[in-house]
Amino acid sequence: MDGVELQILWSNMIGIVSEQARALQRIAFSPIVREAGDLANGLFDARARMVAQAVTGTPGHINSLAAAAANLLKHVDASSLKPGDVLITNDPWMSAGHFFDITVLSPIFRGQKLIGYAGSTIHHTDIGGYGIGSGARDIHEEGLWIPVLKLYEAGVRNETLFAMITRNVRTPDSLLGDLGAQVSSGMIASQRLNALCDRYGLDDIEALSDEIITRSENATRDSIRTLPGGTFHGESTFDVPGGDRITLKTAVTIDSEAGEITVDFAGSSGRSPRGINVVPAYTQAYATFAIRSTLNPDLPNNAGSLAPIKLKLPDNCIVNATYPSPVNARHVVGMYVPFPILNALAQVVPDKVVAEGSGAVWTVQIQGRDAEGRPFTSSMFNYSGGMGARAGKPGISAVCYPTGVSAVPVEVLEAAYPIVFTCKELERGSGGAGLQPGGDGQRIGFRMRTTQPWLLNTVPSRLSEAPQGLDGGAPGRAGQFLVNGKPVVLSGKTDMKAGDEITMITPGGGGFGALKAAKVA
Known part of the structure; x- marks a missing residue:
């Protein structure tokens, strides 16, 4: 395909998926989606390969969404799909790793011909069950499990499914509003993709997706071939809710000839009884992000650029959760996955x-009744610590690598809940x-504007194991969680x-490079 033609079409594709994401944020009810951007949007071809992703979103959602389309279609005969069908699931092992993240996949038709899919994953306010914390003992205590079903069939709502969802969650208005935003964003992507085909005389996007995915994979392999071959080891240790220490170990093998990287997590901590276990798709999401952002971050993130990165996950490992492991707070471990990989790549x-x-x-997450006795349940809201330093730049304050989610x-x-913030400032x-x-x-x-007891559900980490520096840099400071000024472990x-x-003091990032000693006169 001619380079100029490809660039024009590629720009159109990015425009479509970016508009899809903007529509989702504008329509969404929940602050976690609307304000924090805890979401992912992707455009897929008819073979369920992710061709393009929106810039807005988090790696844990985006890269697991890349695998979700194919996973859903293993349970649905694609030839039976009709215009107006919409698929849904929150199966942790098919998509983003816990019940709160619901994936919606909308087939895109050109006439009666299936030409692709618009996909989205967002974190929902509530899904019933235990809540966002790590206290559940197995997956079935964690909330409503939605298998692969049709949310809409030929444009008609699945009223039975809607009724089941509504009766199993604490905040049905927010959840249904956010689901509607996901469906609407898929409709916009369908309209815009058909407009692209009209504009450039295309019957489908198969040749275009082949060109984009092939070029992305070849470029990724070429960037790997510039690295020295061999196996390099990395390790990272951190503490999690309850005070348990988790160690992630990686052996990163670079095959310079084939242009592939394999990450082996052998030796990592075993399965946890708490809800911090990580499903393979979420582990894959953050592992591929760490490598992709290190090697050639300017390349498109799609099925092609992700293909040369392989994982080996041992059995009974905390980053290879199996049924019925609890997983609701899987981000507490999953967001540490890049660090042992980066520690290994630091040698290269x-x-x-x-x-x-x-x-x-x-x-x-907060739950209770306000001063007038009205019940409230918040959506999850997030706070970041400091990012680690880079070789040529300091770490960014109050920005949590590797996630892209913002604070509400x-x-x-x-305005939304009976909460008052008493301070929010950098911990210099x-x-x-x-x-x-x-x-x-x-x-x-913060404290609550209420005269009644209330529930706090939170999952702080690194309260004792500080972030380590690189190349002689000093570690950052560990975090603190205080109730009425006294440290507690929840x-x-x-x-x-x-x-x-409540006072939360989030950890600081590790330094990079040893400070040079002052010269003696």
Whole structure:
């Protein structure tokens, strides 16, 4: 395909999937989607290969969505799909790893011919069950499990499924509103893709997707071939809710001849009894992100560029969760997956990696009754620590590598829930020292506007194991979780009293490079 023609068509594809994501955010009900961007949108060809993704979103959602389309279609005969059909699931092992993340896949037709799919995954406010924390003992305590079903069939709502969902969640209006946003964004993608075909005289996008995916895969393999071959080892240790220590180990094997990288997690911690276990798709999502962003981040992220990166996951491993492992807080471990990989790659491309950062975002969910006795249940809201430093730049403060999710503004939260923030500021000096210092964490304080007891559900990490520096850089400062000024270790839902004040001090990132000693006169 001619390079100029390809660039024009590719720009159109990116425009379609970006508009799809903007529509989803504009229509969504929940602050976690609308304000924080906890979502993913992708455009797939008729063979369920992800061709393009929206820039907005998180790696855990985007790269697991890349596999979700094919996983869903293993349970549905594609030849039986009709215009107006919409598929849905929140099966953790098919998509993004826990029940809160619902994937919607909308077939795109040109006339009566299936030419692709529009997919989206977003974090929903509530899915029933335990909530966002890690306290459930198996998957069935964690909420409503939606198998692969048709949410719409030939444009008609599946009323039975809608009724089942509505009766199993605490905030049905928000959930149904967000589902409607996902469906609407798929309709927009369908309209825009058909308009592209009209504009350029295309019957489908198969030749275009072949060209994009093949070029992306070849370019990724070429970038791997520039690296020295061999196996390089990395390790990262951190603490999780309840105080348990988790170690992730990786052996990163670079096959320079084939242009492939294999990441083996042998030796990593075993399955946890808490809901922090990670399904393979989520592990794959963050592992591929770490490698892709290090090697050639300018390449499109699609089925082609992801193909040369392979994983080996041992049995009974915390990053290879099997049924019926609890997984609701899988991000607490999953967002640490890049660090042992980067520690291994630091031996190969030290100028392209980052030191360890705060890791997982600190998530908070609140539940109770306000001063007038009205019930409330918040969606999850997030707070980041400091990012690790880079070889040539300091770490960014209050930005949590590797996720792309933002914090919901405090003004939005105070307007939506009976919550008052007492402080939100950078924790100066919490980043590790070095030639390039790590990013600072932040201090966030809040209390509830209520006269009644309320429930706190939160999953902080790195309260004892600080983020490590690279190449002689100092570690960042570990985090603190305080209730009324006293440190506490939480492992599940906690009863709080009216007037209790929560203070969260998120970890600082590790430094990069040793500080040079001052010259003696």
